[in-house]
Amino acid sequence: MLLDRTGAGPHASCREKPRRTVRWILRDGTAADHARCERLMGPLRDPRTYGRFLAAMEVLHAVVLRAAARRLPDEAVSGLAADLDRIARDRADMASGAPEPRQVPHLHLSSEAAAMGALYVTEGARLGATVLRRQAVVALGTSPSWGGRFLAGGGGGARWKDLLDALERAVVTERDVAQAVDGARAAFGVFAWAMHPAEGV
Numbered sequence: 001m002l003l004d005r006t007g008a009g010p011h012a013s014c015r016e017k018p019r020r021t022v023r024w025i026l027r028d029g030t031a032a033d034h035a036r037c038e039r040l041m042g043p044l045r046d047p048r049t050y051g052r053f054l055a056a057m058e059v060l061h062a063v064v065l066r067a068a069a070r071r072l073p074d075e076a077v078s079g080l081a082a083d084l085d086r087i088a089r090d091r092a093d094m095a096s097g098a099p100e101p102r103q104v105p106h107l108h109l110s111s112e113a114a115a116m117g118a119l120y121v122t123e124g125a126r127l128g129a130t131v132l133r134r135q136a137v138v139a140l141g142t143s144p145s146w147g148g149r150f151l152a153g154g155g156g157g158a159r160w161k162d163l164l165d166a167l168e169r170a171v172v173t174e175r176d177v178a179q180a181v182d183g184a185r186a187a188f189g190v191f192a193w194a195m196h197p198a199e200g201v
């Protein structure tokens, strides 16, 4: 059974306590990792920072795609593959000159639940993209057809909702939850490494 969110309140007297959704467990379990990535990035206000952001996102998506594809069916990672393509095209538009990483970290996802945790990070990055898109449009003049394909998103809210539903199906036991959080934290670590290799994975 998953962790109980409230412990008390209207359901406290019930034998079945309300279930905390996997999404909120992942959100809490990775809050510090998210804050670290935000700190490493800073605002997207010049082509150099944007180029580094796109290069790091490309590493994250490529590494998660390769590792998650071993654990999940093709349809679960098709959105990730499409995002990887968008990021590569944005990088080509921007001709950012950001150096290619000489080596990329290996991501081991031990189970389906761990792979779903990593997918939560790549899908969730698209949520925050709303904020980043405004910064990139204002500072760099990106658009959905030039340099801003990834930040413009694709698939809309339906993809996020599908992911949340899939998380509930795949992450059930306490062990699954621990593995999903580990997978998500490792994925954040890949991004942090790609932004700043000294940060480690």
Ligand code: HEM
Binding pocket: 023, 026, 027, 034, 037, 038, 039, 041, 042, 043, 060, 120, 121, 122, 123, 124, 125, 126, 127, 128, 129, 131, 132, 187, 188, 191
């Ligand atoms: C300066 C950089 C960033 C900013 C300002 C930012 C901002 C945000 C915001 C505002 C949300 C909430 C969106 C919503 O609820 O509608 C969000 C969610 C999220 N972001 Fe970021 N983000 C940044 C970087 C990143 C990066 C680099 C990653 C991944 C490597 C990431 C992963 C996520 C995830 C997984 C969520 C979903 C959290 C949840 O479950 O609600 N973010 N971000």
